[in-house]
Amino acid sequence: MSQWSDSQKRTFSIALIALAAIIVCLAALAGIFLLARQVAVVSNPPPPTPHPDDGVLVTAVQPNSPAAQANLQPGHILLRLNDQPITSPERLTLLLENMPAGEAYTLLVRDEAGELRQTTAVRAATPPYLGVTISELPRSTANPNQPTPDATVTRPVITDLPVVTGIVPGSPAELVDVRVGDVITAVDNQAILNGEELLDQMAQKAPGDTVTLMLRRGEETLLKTAVLAPNPDDATRGYLGIEFRP
Numbered sequence: 218m219s220q221w222s223d224s225q226k227r228t229f230s231i232a233l234i235a236l237a238a239i240i241v242c243l244a245a246l247a248g249i250f251l252l253a254r255q256v257a258v259v260s261n262p263p264p265p266t267p268h269p270d271d272g273v274l275v276t277a278v279q280p281n282s283p284a285a286q287a288n289l290q291p292g293h294i295l296l297r298l299n300d301q302p303i304t305s306p307e308r309l310t311l312l313l314e315n316m317p318a319g320e321a322y323t324l325l326v327r328d329e330a331g332e333l334r335q336t337t338a339v340r341a342a343t344p345p346y347l348g349v350t351i352s353e354l355p356r357s358t359a360n361p362n363q364p365t366p367d368a369t370v371t372r373p374v375i376t377d378l379p380v381v382t383g384i385v386p387g388s389p390a391e392l393v394d395v396r397v398g399d400v401i402t403a404v405d406n407q408a409i410l411n412g413e414e415l416l417d418q419m420a421q422k423a424p425g426d427t428v429t430l431m432l433r434r435g436e437e438t439l440l441k442t443a444v445l446a447p448n449p450d451d452a453t454r455g456y457l458g459i460e461f462r463p
Contacts, residue, residue: 277350287337308408
């Protein structure tokens with residue numbers, strides 16, 4: 218029985234090492250490919266499913282506006298701004314007003330073909346902040362499976378931002394320098410449209426909770442964070458210490 222020579226052994230060892238190196242390289246490439254696919258899936262999550270009643274209709278786009286740069290076109294339906302639903306033209310205007318100039322944000326859009334897509338726009342420094350003309354979404358477009366409600370029972374969205382008319386001395390509001398004449402536009406980063414929505418937000422607060430108010434004071438937009446006190450009429454409820462209209 219013949220035995221291998223030293224040169225044959227060396228050749229065989231080199232071949233085994235080369236084969237092992239090839240296998241390691243192939244495994245590494247396969248791992249990189251799978252990781253890249255996972256990153257792509259995480260980086261490009263599917264658009265969220267909008268509520269059937271969300272959305273406003275784009276009827277015109279101004280040239281060279283943020284909307285034009287975001288490839289918005291007449292006929293598109295704007296459904297969400299970041300994680301906020303766009304339920305009316307007033308809501309979209311309010312969300313943009315409360316955003317710092319130059320901030321980028323994501324819009325969820327339904328195009329003419331009915332496909333959902335996401336696009337990014339930048340809030341302009343001066344109005345119009347997006348550069349579109351918009352209108353209420355017809356009920357048949359918003360949810361074609363529901364019948365159009367009777368116009369006599371349709372409740373329009375009331376946009377009447379609460380204005381501070383009084384501050385209770387020594388209250389949490391006074392301690393953080395909320396002033397008479399301040400317009401409250403958001404509570405805890407949730408835009409509000411009227412005094413009823415402000416009351417709804419505050420009804421969920423307890424003593425000791427912190428609340429962040431976004432205020433419009435003249436041309437300024439301010440953020441004030443207060444720690445709520447017990448309500449004099451109900452110690453289980455949070456108390457800010459302001460009067461407002463409407």
